[in-house]
Amino acid sequence: MLLKFRFSHFSTAFSPKVHTISAPVIKITKFRSQMGSSSYTTSSGSSSKLLFRQLFEKESSTYTYLLADASHPDKPALLVDPVDKTVDRDLSLVKELGLKLLYAINTHVHADHVTGTGLIKSKAPGVRSIISKASNAKADLFVEPGDKISFGDLFLEVRATPGHTLGCVTYVTGDGHNQPQPRMAFTGDALLIRGCGRTDFQGGSSEQLYKSVHSQIFTLPKDTLLYPAHDYKGFSVSTVEEEMLYNPRLTKDEGTFKNIMANLNLSYPKMIDVAVPANMDTTHSLKERITKAVLYWYFTESKENMPLKLLHAHKHHYHPLPIPTLCTPTCNSLPKFLTVKQNNAETKLRMPAVPPRYHRRRSFPASPATRRHRAISASISPLDLTEDNIKQVLDDARVELAQLFDNSVGITGKAELADLDGPYVKIRLGGKFWHERSTVLARLGNYLKQRIPEILEVDIEDEKQLDDSPENF
Ligand SMILES: N[C@@H](CCC(=O)N[C@@H](CSS)C(=O)NCC(=O)O)C(=O)O
Numbered sequence: 046m047l048l049k050f051r052f053s054h055f056s057t058a059f060s061p062k063v064h065t066i067s068a069p070v071i072k073i074t075k076f077r078s079q080m081g082s083s084s085y086t087t088s089s090g091s092s093s094k095l096l097f098r099q100l101f102e103k104e105s106s107t108y109t110y111l112l113a114d115a116s117h118p119d120k121p122a123l124l125v126d127p128v129d130k131t132v133d134r135d136l137s138l139v140k141e142l143g144l145k146l147l148y149a150i151n152t153h154v155h156a157d158h159v160t161g162t163g164l165i166k167s168k169a170p171g172v173r174s175i176i177s178k179a180s181n182a183k184a185d186l187f188v189e190p191g192d193k194i195s196f197g198d199l200f201l202e203v204r205a206t207p208g209h210t211l212g213c214v215t216y217v218t219g220d221g222h223n224q225p226q227p228r229m230a231f232t233g234d235a236l237l238i239r240g241c242g243r244t245d246f247q248g249g250s251s252e253q254l255y256k257s258v259h260s261q262i263f264t265l266p267k268d269t270l271l272y273p274a275h276d277y278k279g280f281s282v283s284t285v286e287e288e289m290l291y292n293p294r295l296t297k298d299e300g301t302f303k304n305i306m307a308n309l310n311l312s313y314p315k316m317i318d319v320a321v322p323a324n325m326d327t328t329h330s331l332k333e334r335i336t337k338a339v340l341y342w343y344f345t346e347s348k349e350n351m352p353l354k355l356l357h358a359h360k361h362h363y364h365p366l367p368i369p370t371l372c373t374p375t376c377n378s379l380p381k382f383l384t385v386k387q388n389n390a391e392t393k394l395r396m397p398a399v400p401p402r403y404h405r406r407r408s409f410p411a412s413p414a415t416r417r418h419r420a421i422s423a424s425i426s427p428l429d430l431t432e433d434n435i436k437q438v439l440d441d442a443r444v445e446l447a448q449l450f451d452n453s454v455g456i457t458g459k460a461e462l463a464d465l466d467g468p469y470v471k472i473r474l475g476g477k478f479w480h481e482r483s484t485v486l487a488r489l490g491n492y493l494k495q496r497i498p499e500i501l502e503v504d505i506e507d508e509k510q511l512d513d514s515p516e517n518f
Pocket residue numbers: 105155156157234240241242243244275277309311312313314315316
């Protein structure tokens with residue numbers, strides 16, 4: 046096979062590769078086409094240069110792919126199917142290569158490992174997670190068939206390849222003179238080398254998978270390089286031509302294929318009970334979600350609002366298995382460990398350090414008004430962390446925390462959302478308050494965190510706004 050780009054090999058067991066072609070790129074813009082599908086694109090240069098790495102996570106035999114436009118001054122990059130356990134390795138590589146990571150992309154809701162996209166977002170703010178709209182998972186950006194995800198002058202085209210799961214997609218490098226030749230397809234679990242993804246859970250369908258592979262992958266040019274999300278046999282890359290000739294499942298007629306798939310007799314992935322609910326949210330790490338859930342439980346002190354319930358809120362609607370149960374901590378202080386039970390096996394998760402101020406607040410007995418307010422809040426379902434929900438909760442606060450805003454005595458105080466950065470919220474205070482502004486901020490902070498458990502910190506936009514002097518009224 047003739048490749049137009051340079052290959053260089055690392056001395057690792059799974060030989061990551063570098064492909065290089067040439068081209069400069071300019072600025073990233075996002076637009077929606079008239080068809081209603083979204084495109085994340087850049088303006089075009091004259092020639093492009095792809096930097097490519099194939100990386101491996103050995104416990105789940107998962108491949109992660111790093112792609113970047115090496116010609117652009119910013120070297121914009123994306124990661125396909127990162128794993129939480131290898132996020133530090135991947136981010137170090139991004140740093141060492143001087144890349145600007147834009148997107149962390151999933152081909153689907155994985156069942157055998159926890160995606161690294163949430164963890165990447167917490168370690169590299171500004172990176173946006175992407176998954177297909179059909180997956181029903183939570184992400185920063187959603188893609189649909191035909192969408193393009195651009196990084197510099199290069200792009201990936203989105204093809205729907207359901208069958209392993211309902212929302213599976215294959216990302217294919219662009220078709221054009223500035224794009225890598227041969228093309229490259231990141232097939233997720235739809236097509237594995239000399240195999241394919243199983244179809245026995247998560248909305249899987251062997252009929253659908255057969256159609257997906259034949260119509261969306263086998264119709265690509267024969268020399269298209271195929272990069273799957275897993276390999277269990279030591280393969281790293283294949284081509285459309287090879288799989289059309291030698292794939293032991295997909296070269297058969299549809300009836301035989303369905304029969305093969307119905308008789309695979311594979312055991313369920315060990316991590317499925319943790320991975321599927323966790324991967325339904327590609328924007329937060331599992332640790333972040335459990336921490337916030339426990340903090341929420343701890344501060345509302347309500348048996349009805351245990352972490353277990355919050356994990357349930359993210360349950361995949363067609364996931365047929367029981368999701369993990371959390372052993373509720375019974376001690377009076379925050380637990381150092383949480384035990385997650387799955388299939389009778391217990392996993393101990395170390396809780397991240399909790400900021401000391403949480404402990405401090407906890408030691409003050411709540412006033413009757415606060416207790417009443419907590420009871421009201423606890424009976425309301427927790428909200429997702431979005432700008433609109435924060436604005437809604439700030440509006441609700443005017444009613445529920447009425448004494449802070451009582452305008453019958455000429456109190457004109459206003460609290461607005463100033464900024465939202467991941468789990469960190471900044472509030473703008475203006476006008477005259479009945480209480481000290483530091484008290485207003487603390488009370489609003491508590492209220493926001495109770496209603497939106499994913500919020501980690503609420504702070505003031507500008508320290509000057511905490512000054513109670515008349516100039517601020
Ligand atoms: N033993 C592994 C899971 C292996 C497995 O089921 N792999 C999936 C992709 S990850 S959900 C699959 O589709 N395999 C197809 C095949 O033919 O092997 C574990 O316990 O995690």
